[in-house]
Amino acid sequence: MKNELPLVSIVCHTFNHEKYLEETIKGFLNQKVDFPIEIIIHDDASTDSTRAIINKYALEYPNLIKCIFQETNVYSKKINIWANYTFPSAEGKYIAICEGDDYWSDENKLQEQVNFLEQNDNFCICWTNYVTKTGNTYGESNLMVFDDYFKVDLNNIFDPYCTLTLTSVFRKDRLDLEKLNSLKHFKDNSLYLLLLKNGDGMFINKKTSVYRQHEGGVFSLKSYFFQQYSSYINIKELYDLDTDFQNENIKNTLRNLIRNAALDAVDIYFKNKSEFTKEMKGVIWKYFSSLSFKLKVRFIKLILKKMFKKK
Template sequence: MSKPLVSVVVISYNHEAFIKQTLDSLLSQKTDFEYEVVVGEDKSTDDTLAICKSYGDKINLIFSEENVGMIPNFIRTLKAAKGKYIAVCEGDDYWIDPLKLQKQVDFLEANPNYTICWTDYSIVNDKGELTKTDFGYTKDIIDIDFNNLFTPYSTYTLTSMFRMEAFDLELYQTLKHYKDNSLYVLLLREGKGAFLNFVSSVYRVHEGGVYSLTSNYHKNYSSYLNIKEIMEAVPESRSKNMKRILNSLGNATAFGLLKQKQKGEVLTEDQLKFMTDYFKNGNLKTKLKYFKRRFLK
């Protein structure tokens, strides 16, 4: 194969029940350009690696004799990619539009001022039941920037495609509180984003999912740390919208902990410190809300 225009990056761990559907959907794309599928298999304890190896040279398989963790696995897989454009799909999700890559490449090739684009998707649960999303978009193309990013949260990684040259991998590797949001903010620093309003993919919610079944507290807290860190690293991102999101996540975390404490649950030292510091340093509205919930109930 000559140098591919697109690299599809897949990270996988203990996905034996799903990885075949994932890879088959990626390899079924219809394009007028060459693309590669690069799979980072992170020392699964099930048969994920064996299934991946069965695809032979249809995929570029990256693996090692020890588990490296989700983020290092993503980074090493990304570094192995050769494409001008990167598409991402985790090993338990899959694509349903065979023209997904073609449509996104056509858009990015025609619009060089855009660094990333996403599409709509559906959600499937353990019973195989599909749920459609409803973001309220009425246009075929919706611009995404720091003024509307995450409102609503329509930017899921399994639908994304971005320009590798616009991605600051060095800065990315210095971040401690990585989420997909980090990737988006770094790319939007270099250009515009777009939501292409067609359904291309399916996001799977299952018991083994790393994030989909995480508790609300951990989702809010990890997202708060992530947004706070990336806003500090990328000054251009400090829009009114992003500040509002950060405040909302901080409030959800702190007041969630307060509710747990009032119910008699024992908080860790880190949880107590976060809650105390947050209310101590919060704005007047947050402090008044805390006083009302803490002392007037």
């Protein structure tokens, strides 16, 4: 087993995750699988004891855990960590992702997903359901899917939204790493779209993982405006880049995202002008400019209604 190449490379990105990382790593180690794995942990110059925790487990499992340590934070420099560090280091046929503040709760998670992908070559990625955790409180995911197995492709991804990175397992050879690295606005949606260009996805409606929502989270507790607009510019970049992504589903997704961001920006303007930014103003104008004359009139009426209501 020592010299056997891994079938699955587990990729974990960390930054100041000292409160959570041990539970994350234990979730990897507790997986019951009949194939070899490797665990790649990337620490992005944490300032707490995250690195010490990684080193402790790396010493205990030297043939299992690979460490990548940054001396300066590369995420803040908008460097694609997946494309430049962790994915190129992965030796497995499959890559599974879980950030250092989330964890896997089902010991059979990897085995079940890999079994599915091994038996279905036309599928390139597989997700599962999950639960959320805020403090000590658990909650349901907001994934509106009720089938046990739900096929995902470019014509239905995001409608309903049924993907989250901490549950994903995908075929490494189906990902265009060079294109991923070329993107200015990369995030998880970039990964999903690029993979689905080369195969289908499967959502297994089984809760296998825990998604933490906490103050230090990169995305989970960001404002609604930020979440909607960052997803818009992320998807729009790929939409403009490749005609394969220019279908009605992606068009509708983009329309919904820019509308949601613009309406939230309007609310922020009337509720708390000190939080209103030039970017929000630009989003409102971008959305308004895209509307038909009839919808422009409705949007203006909405703004006037909010204006007079405030007075």
